[in-house]
Amino acid sequence: MPKDTSENEKKQTKKPVKSKNKSNSVKDLNKENVTKKTTKTAKTTKKSTTKTSSKSKKEDISNKLNTKKTTSNKLKKKNTKDTKTSKSKKFQIIEYYDLPYSYNQTTVKILYQTPTTLFVYWDISEEDRKNYIEKYGDEFFYNSKPVLIIHNLTYQTNFEVEINDFANSWYLKMAEPNCKYEIELGRRITNLDQKFNSNKEYNKKAETVYYNQYILVANSNDIYMPNDHILLENIKPGTKIQFKNVKTHEITTKEYGTFMFMPDIYKLFRFYKEVYKDEIMEDTNKTLLSNPSSSSFFM
Amino acid sequence: MNNNIKGYVSFILHAHLPFVHHPESDDYLEEEWLFEAISETYIPLLINFKKLEEEKVDFRITMSLTPPLLSMLDSKLLQRKYINYLKKHIELCKKEVKRTIYDSRLNELSKYYLNRYSNDLHLFKDVYECNLINAFKHFQDIGVLEIITCGATHGYFPILYLNEKTVRAQIAVGVQTYEKYFGKKPRGIWLPECGYIPEADKYLKEFGIEYVITESHGILYANPTPIYGTYAPIVSPEGVIAFGRDIESSRQVWSSINGYPGDFNYREFYRDIGYDADYDYIKPYIAHDGVRVNTGIKYYRITGKTEYKDYYNIQWAHDSAEKQAGHFFDSRQKQIENLSNYMDTPPIILCPYDAELYGHWWYEGPYWLYILFKKIYYDNCNYKLITPSEYIDKFPNMQISTPCRSSWGANGYSRVWLNETNDYVHRHLHVAGDRMVELAHLFPNEKKKIKKQALNQCARELLLAQSSDWLFIITNGTMVDYAKKRIKEHIGRFTKLYNQIKNDEIDETFLKEISQKDKIFPDIDYMIYY
Numbered sequence: 001m002p003k004d005t006s007e008n009e010k011k012q013t014k015k016p017v018k019s020k021n022k023s024n025s026v027k028d029l030n031k032e033n034v035t036k037k038t039t040k041t042a043k044t045t046k047k048s049t050t051k052t053s054s055k056s057k058k059e060d061i062s063n064k065l066n067t068k069k070t071t072s073n074k075l076k077k078k079n080t081k082d083t084k085t086s087k088s089k090k091f092q093i094i095e096y097y098d099l100p101y102s103y104n105q106t107t108v109k110i111l112y113q114t115p116t117t118l119f120v121y122w123d124i125s126e127e128d129r130k131n132y133i134e135k136y137g138d139e140f141f142y143n144s145k146p147v148l149i150i151h152n153l154t155y156q157t158n159f160e161v162e163i164n165d166f167a168n169s170w171y172l173k174m175a176e177p178n179c180k181y182e183i184e185l186g187r188r189i190t191n192l193d194q195k196f197n198s199n200k201e202y203n204k205k206a207e208t209v210y211y212n213q214y215i216l217v218a219n220s221n222d223i224y225m226p227n228d229h230i231l232l233e234n235i236k237p238g239t240k241i242q243f244k245n246v247k248t249h250e251i252t253t254k255e256y257g258t259f260m261f262m263p264d265i266y267k268l269f270r271f272y273k274e275v276y277k278d279e280i281m282e283d284t285n286k287t288l289l290s291n292p293s294s295s296s297f298f299m
Numbered sequence: 300m301n302n303n304i305k306g307y308v309s310f311i312l313h314a315h316l317p318f319v320h321h322p323e324s325d326d327y328l329e330e331e332w333l334f335e336a337i338s339e340t341y342i343p344l345l346i347n348f349k350k351l352e353e354e355k356v357d358f359r360i361t362m363s364l365t366p367p368l369l370s371m372l373d374s375k376l377l378q379r380k381y382i383n384y385l386k387k388h389i390e391l392c393k394k395e396v397k398r399t400i401y402d403s404r405l406n407e408l409s410k411y412y413l414n415r416y417s418n419d420l421h422l423f424k425d426v427y428e429c430n431l432i433n434a435f436k437h438f439q440d441i442g443v444l445e446i447i448t449c450g451a452t453h454g455y456f457p458i459l460y461l462n463e464k465t466v467r468a469q470i471a472v473g474v475q476t477y478e479k480y481f482g483k484k485p486r487g488i489w490l491p492e493c494g495y496i497p498e499a500d501k502y503l504k505e506f507g508i509e510y511v512i513t514e515s516h517g518i519l520y521a522n523p524t525p526i527y528g529t530y531a532p533i534v535s536p537e538g539v540i541a542f543g544r545d546i547e548s549s550r551q552v553w554s555s556i557n558g559y560p561g562d563f564n565y566r567e568f569y570r571d572i573g574y575d576a577d578y579d580y581i582k583p584y585i586a587h588d589g590v591r592v593n594t595g596i597k598y599y600r601i602t603g604k605t606e607y608k609d610y611y612n613i614q615w616a617h618d619s620a621e622k623q624a625g626h627f628f629d630s631r632q633k634q635i636e637n638l639s640n641y642m643d644t645p646p647i648i649l650c651p652y653d654a655e656l657y658g659h660w661w662y663e664g665p666y667w668l669y670i671l672f673k674k675i676y677y678d679n680c681n682y683k684l685i686t687p688s689e690y691i692d693k694f695p696n697m698q699i700s701t702p703c704r705s706s707w708g709a710n711g712y713s714r715v716w717l718n719e720t721n722d723y724v725h726r727h728l729h730v731a732g733d734r735m736v737e738l739a740h741l742f743p744n745e746k747k748k749i750k751k752q753a754l755n756q757c758a759r760e761l762l763l764a765q766s767s768d769w770l771f772i773i774t775n776g777t778m779v780d781y782a783k784k785r786i787k788e789h790i791g792r793f794t795k796l797y798n799q800i801k802n803d804e805i806d807e808t809f810l811k812e813i814s815q816k817d818k819i820f821p822d823i824d825y826m827i828y829y
Contacts, residue, residue, distance in 0.1 A: 091323040093812050097791025099723070103730050109461055111725065112704070114712045121726050169722060221461055226704035226712055227520045234523055241523055244534050246509075247695040259526045264641050269519055269528055269546070 108185045108220040115177030115228035121169035122185050135207055144187035154179035178227040183220040189213040306635035306646040307685040311361045313489050314654035315453055317768035318367035318819050322376055326587045329781055333371050334384040338419050340658035341431055343665035348438050351672055358443050358672040359684035363489035365449040366476035370819045378429045388416040391584045404610045412596050432480050445686040447487035448477040454765035455716045456494045465732040467502040468827045472820055474506040486688045492767050493707040500537035510540040510687050512651050513702050516711055518543030520703035530638055530646035533700040541702045542687050545648045560661035563601050564619040566611050570599040620663045624670040635682045647690050721773040727790045728765055734797050735761050739828040753805045754825040757796050759817050764789035
């Protein structure tokens with residue numbers, strides 16, 4: 001089956017730990033296996049740190065099966081089709097696509113999953129890898145560990161999480177919903193052993209590094225985490241609220257205190273929360289009618 | 300009817316299916332999603348609207364008809380395939396009438412299905428002239444139905460917005476598609492998956508959208524806290540109005556524990572002759588590869604929490620629907636009576652549902668709506684039906700507040716569309732989005748015909764890859780292969796074209812073929828990404 005070869009980026013499989021990594025020989029292997037293998041490792045690691053991926057292993061296996069099935073089904077389909085109808089003559093190009101493992105771009109992107117869970121994915125381009133090696137020595141990726149620094153821009157706080165070179169994405173638990181966040185991908189020097197020093201001798205250009213030194217790789221976009229509760233704490237005596245007439249654009253201001261009924265309405269919502277607790281809080285996507293997601297057609 | 304109106308109830312049905320269109324083969328079972336939805340939901344809704352119109356019942360309902368759904372309803376190919384689907388069903392029903400002769404109750408039911416599918420064929424060809432869009436438009440034109448739009452391909456904004464231009468394009472194409480079919484601008488939009496982000500407001504405004512629908516906590520967790528909760532819309536600082544889903548009424552219908560669709564007299568969805576009948580007998584009517592699938596012919600009622608299922612009885616099912624319509628009717632009266640003690644403005648109870656719940660999942664749903672609307676019109680009642688637009692026109696004064704980032708998926712945020720099963724997709728969607736913007740800037744207002752076509756097709760492939768449906772299906776675990784294949788195909792086609800355009804070596808045969816396959820938004824202009 002002719003593969004779409006225009007996607008050069010595919011070949012840039014990530015090999016961060018240079019000397020130790022088995023993946024030097026990986027190039028010769030089937031690309032898809034490499035991808036799967038890497039992802040699997042990544043997911044297992046994630047599990048141990050964030051407790052989010054309970055099914056991941058099973059999922060990976062079934063993914064593998066599914067992929068195979070699709071491919072063979074597709075083959076079958078195309079074959080029968082070509083001999084079957086004249087209509088199919090309109091469609092002669094056999095298409096086969098795989099998603100590239102990397103786009104060879106240095107990037108860090110973050111998204112929120114829930115008010116307290118942030119998803120981050122990243123990639124480092126070959127060029128940047130080379131630059132780091134040029135700057136810090138051949139063993140740079142071996143002697144440093146990838147880290148994420150999470151900046152809470154609302155409260156001006158930050159914390160650091162050590163990740164690993166097999167992963168290309170991560171889930172992070174955040175303590176504070178309703179805040180603005182940004183993440184840095186960086187590396188921390190963890191190893192100044194013999195190898196590293198000897199490397200320095202023949203790589204004169206390399207910059208001196210010190211233990212625990214931090215080197216920034218890239219900054220993410222910033223995002224606001226969603227709010228997760230009724231903001232009653234913001235309502236204080238005298239707090240003003242605005243009304244707008246959407247036809248005339250006239251704006252009027254009133255005080256919360258003038259709406260005596262408001263606590264009653266919100267009592268009602270707390271009541272609902274209690275009554276429908278089991279359904280609203282349900283941590284599954286599969287309950288038939290309790291999840292009115294708009295694709296319920298396929299359930 | 301009563302002049303003592305204390306509040307309003309607004310029904311919103313969100314009609315959406317992902318774009319599934321395979322001119323290259325008749326083997327794609329996924330095309331039947333549309334056919335099932337037409338026979339079980341769209342035509343039954345139209346029939347009931349028509350009955351209400353003929354009985355001069357003044358009712359109000361709002362529906363979002365999404366751009367992919369409109370595009371499929373407008374496809375001559377899919378219309379032909381739907382007719383074939385019906386003919387096949389009629390043929391099967393005729394066999395069923397013969398086969399079930401040994402049991403009079405079963406035989407009655409098989410005749411009912413024969414009649415039903417024959418009627419669908421007649422309506423579709425002779426009455427609607429294959430044009431269901433116009434059939435819905437008719438009810439908008441006579442003022443009982445408000446049709447709103449949706450994102451171009453149901454792309455989930457809270458994931459796409461890292462590149463805001465991709466959100467803008469979802470909105471732009473959603474509005475353009477609406478205008479093409481309905482000849483005016485939509486006043487409201489169903490945000491795909493109710494995925495609200497404040498960043499989209501400026502684009503909604505840009506394209507003239509007045510209001511959005513959010514999940515309950517989109518309003519309840521808004522900032523500052525809305526004094527009326529979900530019982531009145533709020534307006535964002537950018538000027539977009541948001542209506543929030545009412546918890547009580549939606550749970551009455553949706554609840555997995557005691558929701559209406561679980562009534563024991565209702566039709567059992569999971570007992571279908573596609574699974575129950577002899578394999579050799581049913582084989583011509585199931586999947587081409589011999590896998591058993593639903594046919595839509597179902598003879599049993601839910602009966603109870605038992606494996607033993609009793610035959611479906613249409614009269615009993617109707618009795619239950621009428622009883623439940625009465626319950627819903629009374630519950631809203633009480634709710635509004637209670638609320639009117641607290642509020643100085645008439646409350647609006649917003650009841651948004653998946654359209655496909657009505658008829659496809661809850662077979663008796665369209666009939667339930669019909670009975671309910673009649674009751675609201677004829678019986679003594681403290682509320683009226685209203686559309687969001689009418690409510691805005693009547694009560695334009697609303698609190699300024701920013702809705703909370705939210706969705707209507709399980710847990711209320713992004714987990715359904717971003718979790719361990721599908722998170723590998725997002726980087727591809729983001730890169731493709733960035734590349735589309737890059738192309739628009741590299742080749743603005745392209746004059747060369749082929750190149751322009753290629754750029755427009757790139758935009759289509761990107762939009763199709765962005766459908767939230769693929770992510771949902773992967774999470775949900777059924778039909779996963781198909782969803783993954785679609786993501787790969789659209790990203791693959793996009794990337795191939797992207798490279799060809801940049802290298803100025805467009806493969807015209809390839810372009811022509813994928814333009815036939817992914818034939819959606821014929822008038823798209825890639826400059827929306829500029």
